[in-house]
Amino acid sequence: MGARLPVSIRDVALRAGVSVGTVSNVLNRPDEVSADSVVRVSRAIEELGYVRNDAARKLRAGVSTTVGFVVLDGQNPFYNDVVRGAEDEASRHGIAVLYGNTDEDPARERLYLDLFEEQQVRGVLIAPYGDITARLQKLRARGIATVLVDRFSGDGRFSSVSVDSVVGGRMAVEHLIEAGRRRIAFVGGPFDIRQVNDRLAGARVAAEDSGAHIDLEVVATSAMTVEDGVAAGARILARPRREWPDALFAANDLLALGLLQSLVVEGRMLVPDDIAIIGFDDISFAAAAAVPLSSIRQPSRMIGRTALRIVLEEAADPDSIPRQTVFQPELVVRASTRPR
């Protein structure tokens, strides 16, 4: 067991009785090396407990085996699922995912991008908060591929993988209308997050196209956590009963769960009888809520997998043209919106 710390490729070469070049070839292109050498080198590696020094490899070859992923909200299971998808795909390529959570803080966003740049990661996946086109352009100038996640790249300058939030918003409200609801409130914010706007826009389309007369009001929140949902619910409960909506469309599931808690537990309201609730994302807790939550499902793992695949392709071919991948969302109906 007396393994000393530094075992370099030179030690392996010495032990196997070959040159360092040969050891490197065994490691990287075993088919260009005689079977005999492969065996001897492999044995030496085994015996010495040699582990490749990634720093040296990266320095010389200029190729990294990590990809960075900057995530907007690490507490949101939706993003965890996306990361998970990216990880799955990455491990298939022998790539590791460096993960940074920005918590909607632009300073942290910058911090992580700087860090990834120093690490010369092969590529960066990012679910951006504000507008960081300029920063990303600099990354690209350094030869680091970049893919936007959960965000459509309007000007087409970067590849992106997202879900059509407008369609999702429309689906949600069409479903509520079909279930007989007429006084609908959209709960979400802040509106400088692109997806929030899109989901509301979709909701408006559905309301207008329905033929029926639909009240669609907006209840703005400052973020999209469970706590914000609880607060929004309290505000709704504070109104005179006649002004209550009969359905809520929450911009994400965390908000929806907060609303559910506030209305059912504190407000003693019946869901879906008094009020229907639908969320967005379909995180795994949506199904597990005591009133199982209807939601607009995003193919979260698929989003992560796809984004990772694209970023690797772009890293391999720097001249590739950015492409926008847009998935369609899917309506998942559970108890919280069952027709009365």
Added chain:
Amino acid sequence: MGARLPVSIRDVALRAGVSVGTVSNVLNRPDEVSADSVVRVSRAIEELGYVRNDAARKLRAGVSTTVGFVVLDGQNPFYNDVVRGAEDEASRHGIAVLYGNTDEDPARERLYLDLFEEQQVRGVLIAPYGDITARLQKLRARGIATVLVDRFSGDGRFSSVSVDSVVGGRMAVEHLIEAGRRRIAFVGGPFDIRQVNDRLAGARVAAEDSGAHIDLEVVATSAMTVEDGVAAGARILARPRREWPDALFAANDLLALGLLQSLVVEGRMLVPDDIAIIGFDDISFAAAAAVPLSSIRQPSRMIGRTALRIVLEEAADPDSIPRQTVFQPELVVRASTRPR
């Protein structure tokens, strides 16, 4: 912005009219360099858009600025919180956290440890699944510090940061007994996970010490997800009514949420009137369940922060003695166990 890809420390030196050594000193020990040089080098860095090459730095200095974190279950918000705590502390030290999710798969566990070894991370935090003492010992031989997270290091060979699960288990069941419950079921598994055993052991202690006659049965699950909780709930519901327990202690909150869903939604049981439920971890969704869930809180962020701090200290001083940090859990009472 004609910024060319490779800007090295040499380019900066040239531009600033100093030697590479001076540039390096400005970067690493600015106080040993004249103010004039600092200014000129800083300006050159700015103008050229220079970014340090971490690979070269790591190769020469042998010091990495990343720490690896291998997590048992990336879908569990509890671990996300722990990671979050580690990240917070890390970013304070200019360190990044490489994050790998093993999903209770020993093969993935090995994969990530190999990867971290190649990267020569400064240290490794790990919430281990099985027994990986041997593997960790090898890491240590390579000079990589290691800290166990959420797991007490029985033999004291590694530092660890955990919560006293036995005390937590006792707290949970004492609380149930105080609330008047007598027929208690412990729901959890598999029992080769250390924490599960400990929590059950604590539960047994509470039952025995109570003086009253307490039924304490065990409902075993094969994992600890929401789905497993639902399944366990269904099994309980399938029994004749007289054999139902009047309280459930779930080994974690995911299980508890599943139980809640199964019993309330499908079983039409009233919580806490018919049956009380308490979980473990106090994840943020526990409070947001439609019947807010009582739970045993672990200081998750603090665990992450502490573990990171310790791993950095051990990396700085390889001869330091492993130490066990054990936090005390805390009872959080919500509606799901209110006395009748």
Added chain:
DNA sequence: GAAAATAGATGAATCGATTCAGGTCCGTTT
């Protein structure tokens, strides 16, 4: 059997930041 082609191995040069032994300059001491 000589020339040419092929397979395989070699080892010095290289990537970029850090380190450190040695140098320069200038003000202090004695």
Added chain:
DNA sequence: AAACGGACCTGAATCGATTCATCTATTTTC
């Protein structure tokens, strides 16, 4: 005025894997 010390700089050597121009041995071709 010589010796000394402190403040700063300098630049070659170094880390370890990869690459590639060269070399050697073997096989193929005519």
